[in-house]
Amino acid sequence: MNPITVSPARLRAVEVVFWLALGTSFFLLPDKLTLMSQIMIFGLFAVSLDMALGYAGILTVGHAAFFGAGAYAAGLLAKHGWNEPFSGLLLALLVCTALGYVLSYLVVRGADLTRLMITIGVCVLLTELANRLTPITGGSDGLQGVTIAPVFGAFEFDLFGRTAFVYAYCIVLVMFLGVRLVLRSPFGLTLRGIHDSRRRMLAIGSPVDARLRMAYALSAGVAGVAGALLAQTTQFVGLESISFNRSAEVMIILVLGGTGRLYGGLIGAIIYMLVHDWFANLNPEFWMFWLGIFLIAAVMLGRGGVMGALSRFVKIGRAS
């Protein structure tokens, strides 16, 4: 099948339509707003993982460490008196970027296997830490009593999730545009270069390790914002938000959508959460079984997820 050629202007129109369609779900799906918020939050989380995994090429199955850290940071800030939602996001961003930067010194060194181990190790270590510090984090019961003040002092977080949806939508859109800006900047091009051929990047004098560390730190920050959003919109932080299972789940979402492509995380999150919701009444074992089968099939058959498949049918450029 011949690929269709799409001009860049038309592509931008498609993007705008995509975001508008997401936004109109506010009017079209008034009962499913909580689900839509969660879809966008996990989409942002997957996009952040893509920064580290798809663009910087750092194999990590421990990214939930930052997601959970952001969630706990925002939750604790709200619980201890300062309810303003945007400050919670800012705190999560700063804390997780700092944490990501510190950890990047552990992660951006050594072989793939060591790196994988360290990321898993940090994730379970933080899970265990959150579990043990029960007086602070609530342990396995989760952090409760998180109340968020109204956005801009006017829009209260209501039971139907309307404010939550608009809040999450706007923040996710802003963060996504920020990530896009970073990835299309010269910094992003360096990352792509490192991914393609690390040795040549070193040869032209690019400080490869420093770039990878920065990418990891930024990815951690964005994941932290996603976590903070979850904490603020659900007004609860559970232990599973920092767990290995969450890391594996976001990796599945990203692979489903396609790594190394801007919209991969979002598409993956939409499909995964909708299918999960559809089968919500299923026994958890059956869900795990089919998820495993899907993973095995995806690895053996598909290459590049949904976006990868799309890229084989649609090319960007001038129509000849």
Place this chain on the structure above:
Amino acid sequence: MQIVIFDGVAYGMLLFLIGVGLSITMGLMNFVNLAHGTFAMVGGYTASALMNRFGVGFFPSLAAAFVAAASAGAVLEFFLYRRLYRAHPLDQVLLSIGIVFVSVAVFTYFFGPTMQPFTLPPILDGRVSLLGFEVGRYRLFLILCGVLVLACLLLVLGKTRYGAMVRAAVDNQRVAGGTGIHVQRLFFLTFSLGCGLAGLGGALSLGMLGLEPSFPLKYLVYFLIVVCVGGAGTITGPFVAALLVGVIDVAGKYYLPEAGAFLIYVVMIIMLLVRPNGIIPRKGLA
């Protein structure tokens, strides 16, 4: 305190038994196999089902566990793992996570989510006096098993032609293939052997760790720690690391119960920083 160390050593032996197969396959095939716990689980459930439902004795069940896990490994290697040896580590990780999920679901379906009941055979029950201390017989048996397996593996790898082929393929796969070693068949055999050992370890863990369907996920980190901290591709590396992990974990949980498993993760990170290729790295990496 000696009892704590003894228990730690026994626990370490168990981790070694399960982890040594992972070390060989990771070092030999360069395949990140997070599903190694699944094969241990297969062995454990085989032994448990044989003992509980069919009344088979303990030692024959151990042998059956080895065979069952080795067969499972052989089948999966033939159909799935074989195609991904040259693939990106991400694909390998995803495949193994998929296998873990499927296995957890299947075993929950057939055996239920609760821990399997286990009764010690009379010969291994109770305590025996060793160097003036009263030690559990089962833990002593575990330690003996671990040392025996270590000795056997070192003998096989060091003195047999098969062992020489494995060592050659671990050191440099391409050249080994160039000298005429049938690398594919070697992988197949070694992977099955590794999985069989894991199955044996899984069956032995019935009495010490308890077997439930989430076993592969619960203990995944411990096996990976043993292999990565010890050095993938060697036998003695994981042995040392397993002893270290076992003793530190048991001692940590005994003396500092609030810290829990926290201690072992910190130790792991420190060890990986100090020696990123493992305590005893394989040749060509140190």
